[in-house]
Amino acid sequence: AQTVTQSQPEMSVQEAETVTLSCTYDTSESDYYLFWYKQPPSRQMILVIRQEAYKQQNATENRFSVNFQKAAKSFSLKISDSQLGDAAMYFCAYRSGQGGSEKLVFGKGTKLTVNP
Amino acid sequence: GAVVSQHPSRVICKSGTSVKIECRSLDFQATTMFWYRQFPKQSLMLMATSNEGSKATYEQGVEKDKFLINHASLTLSTLTVTSAHPEDSSFYICSARDGGLITGELFFGEGSRLTVL
Numbered sequence: 001a002q003t004v005t006q007s008q009p010e011m012s013v014q015e016a017e018t019v020t021l022s023c024t025y026d027t028s029e030s031d032y033y034l035f036w037y038k039q040p041p042s043r044q045m046i047l048v049i050r051q052e053a054y055k056q057q058n059a060t061e062n063r064f065s066v067n068f069q070k071a072a073k074s075f076s077l078k079i080s081d082s083q084l085g086d087a088a089m090y091f092c093a094y095r096s097g098q099g100g101s102e103k104l105v106f107g108k109g110t111k112l113t114v115n116p
Numbered sequence: 117g118a119v120v121s122q123h124p125s126r127v128i129c130k131s132g133t134s135v136k137i138e139c140r141s142l143d144f145q146a147t148t149m150f151w152y153r154q155f156p157k158q159s160l161m162l163m164a165t166s167n168e169g170s171k172a173t174y175e176q177g178v179e180k181d182k183f184l185i186n187h188a189s190l191t192l193s194t195l196t197v198t199s200a201h202p203e204d205s206s207f208y209i210c211s212a213r214d215g216g217l218i219t220g221e222l223f224f225g226e227g228s229r230l231t232v233l
Contacts, residue, residue: 037224043207045160045224091159095222102148102213104222108159 002027004094006107013082014115020067021077021110023092031097034068034075035104040088048090051075053097079112087114118144118214122225129200130233136196137228139210145190146212150222151183154207166193200232 003026013019025034036048051059051068059066063080079086092107119142129135139149147168152160164185165173172185182204184196193212197204207229211222 043154043209043227043229045209045211047223102222103150103162103165104160104211105162106159 002094002105004092004105004107006092006110008110010111012113012115015082017082018080019082021090023075023107025073025094029096033095035093036077037091037093038088082114084114087112118223120212120223120225122210122228125226126229128231131201132199134196134198135200136194137208139193139225141191141212144214149193149210149212151195152209202232205230205232
């Protein structure tokens, strides 16, 4: 079974600075998707960024980017120019690329605090 | 992005009663929806996969008779917590996959907080 590990229960960053959240995963599959979701105090899960395993290029979405290391099974999230609104729980998630297997496996999350 | 709506957002009920939570995909068709449970300060735990027109697939350890799931249309799945007890109090979240996207991302509802007295 696939597992996702987030080794940082909590992280903090100064406003406007950069922070990196770590995520590693374990799988024997070659085709899969990886995601970072944000859960603010409102509790609604919001997709931050996604990465297809077959793509070598790291995904970027404005201030958010990932460092995808397939061989190392690592998928870290970098938040640049941190804003107060970035404060939330961040969950790394894995989804198999096999047809019919659409469920997400989540890590335990990292609580990000942004200090003004 | 696609919108998934859950209702109610908060519900309080007495022990022994049943509670129904709805999950709707508002602007896309979802043949598959997922129900998660989240305890305070913990991650999301998948409870079951809801398939339109067929029986739901439950994760190991989840009681099928307690958590009834019905996916009667391509835009609606319901979770009914039967004979609720205080230990069923939790945050329940649904998600749905937009079949029109090949990326596999899921869109989540706002969540429903259940409190059983």
